[in-house]
Amino acid sequence: MKAINLLGASNMKKILFPILLLVGCGLPLLTACNTDRDDNPTLHEAETFVLETPEDNVYDLGAGQDTIVLNCVQPAYGFTAATTYSVQVSLNESFVDATEESEANYKTLSTTYTSTSIALKPEELNMVVVDLWKQANPEADAYIGAVTPVYFRLAAVITGSELGNSVSNVVKVSQVKLGEVVSTIELPEEMYLVGSSIGTAWGTWQPMVSVNGLAGEFWSMVYFDAGAEFKFGKFEQDWNGYSKIHQFKDNAGAGLSDSGDNIKVSKGGWYIVYLVAEVNGEDYQYTLSFYKPDVYVLGSTVGDWNYNEAYKFSVPEDKNGSFVSPTLTATGEVRMCIKADTDWWRLEFTLKDGATIFYRENNAVNNGWTDLGAEYSLTANPGQKISLNFTEGTGFLN
Secondary structure (H helix, E strand, C coil): CCCHHHCHHHHHHHHHHHHHHHHHHHHHHHHHHHHCCCCCCCCCCCCCCCECCCCCCEEECCCCCCCCEEEECCCCCCCCCCEEEEEEEECCCCCCCCCCCCCCCEEEEEEEECCCEEECCHHHHHHHHHHHHHHHCCCCCCCCCCEEEEEEEEEEEECCCCCCCEECCCEEEEEEECCCCCCCCCCCCCCEEEECCCCCCCCCCEECEECCCCCCEEEEEEEECCCEEEEEECCCCCCECHHHEEEEEECCCCCEEEECCEEEECCCEEEEEEEEEEEECCEEEEEEEEECCCEEEEECCCCECCCCHHHECECCCCCCCCEECCCCCCCEECEEEECCCCCHHHHEEEEECCCEEEECCCCCCCCCHHHCCHHHCCEECCCCCEEEECCCCEEEEC
């Protein structure tokens, strides 16, 4: 991880210890290879492994707090290895992975296991199954007490590595009774980005912008160098990376990939980074979307309250350049926003005192920016243009 030098001595020790351990363990293996011994362990990539069908009972995840126990046989790696299991849950026998167009039809529990006998936490499982049930029954008013079949499968990996990826067969529990969802955690109110191209590399925790009226949703306009890497967090020093993202939606062709649990951006340029946090049991589940850096003028200065390509800002080629609007056509209050898959007014901003980018977030702007004070309202005349520098957080009329 590129942020090693910023983590402090204690975290450095945590990182260096496994590296030294791997070196210590790796040298004997290399020696063994040179001596061509027959007892060298060889990893067999087991594509699947056996998950046994649980007992056929009615499992009450609410008042009964019944525990479903899953038992499996370790994947046939060719040797005994410490294995980490993730539990995937669906209301369909066929598990369908996420695509850029649609979400997966299953969810993965936050808790992972290292035993072949897995006792699922009733509260965590109930929350996930209720979420799936609501998606499948959008017209239903009440879920408490509903009984539904639930399908399970396990995903395995050799502990502490990316090796030995394997997925089990699917098993069915015919009768699972849903209980009231109770969670001890709340959606985050803040979110930050940190990375190689953000401020001081791996040192600047850039606050994201809250989406108006949508708790747990955030966005930022960010310039990434080609091959840049980043992480995110609910607070500074909260290092969350690629493995924390449940679903990626690369709507801008940025080329997102895993790089040592950093999120790597292959294609350099400006992007709108949009992050959605959801409660999943006693942890968070994230969806990360990348959008093209589209910024628009709307309202009385252009005579249009819709996204209109004629009133889209030009995009600079570098990090320090300015976004520039088309020529405004009328006198009035300037309304500006980015474009993502939600209402424009949830994503708008202004220039406070005509100079500093100020984001609406959850401020009440009902009749116009003067609702917050005269200094928040930007008035323009025909023939003027707006320049915005998102790196500096500034702008002006010219």
